[in-house]
Amino acid sequence: MEGYTIRLVEEADESCCPKCGKHSAARSGLKLFAEEHDQPVCRTCGKKWAPTMVALLDLAVTAERVGKSCRHLLTPPMESLLDLAHAAENYSHRAPKLRAG
Ligand SMILES: [Zn+2]
Structure with a gap:
């Protein structure tokens, strides 16, 4: 592959x-x-x-955007948090299940 x-x-x-x-x-x-x-x-x-890699890429890009725009805020806006949560959820659905150990 x-x-x-x-x-x-x-x-x-x-x-x-x-x-x-x-x-x-x-x-x-x-x-x-x-x-x-x-x-x-x-x-x-x-x-x-490579859907898993695209989901990971989306998560990284979203995290970067939210991190930049919220750096000086005490509480990030709900919209940013939802974007991040959505990207994280998307990735975790596609990520291969890793076994501990
Ligand atoms: Zn193409």
């Missing part, structure tokens, strides 16, 4: 998804990569081939 990784892209160029050829705009941030390709996989293909 093909491996996938999440990488931080600091200087993004326009790219084409290696799976379907879909064009994506240059945007920095966390992206999903298939192990043997240098270009990030688009969200549609990611959901098809």
Whole structure:
């Protein structure tokens, strides 16, 4: 089975998804990569081939956004907490069950 990784892209160029050829705009941030390709996989293909990794990516992106916007607040807005809870729940549904030990 093909491996996938999440990488931080600091200087993004326009790219084409290696799976379907879909064009994506240059945007920095966390992206999903298939192990043997240098270009990030688009969200549609990611959901098809590596749904767990997409859910993890969503969780990381949501956590980053909530963390940034709530850094100076004593109590984060309910909407942010719900977004984070939703992303976490999504990931935990897709994550492989890990055995302790
Ligand atoms: Zn694609």
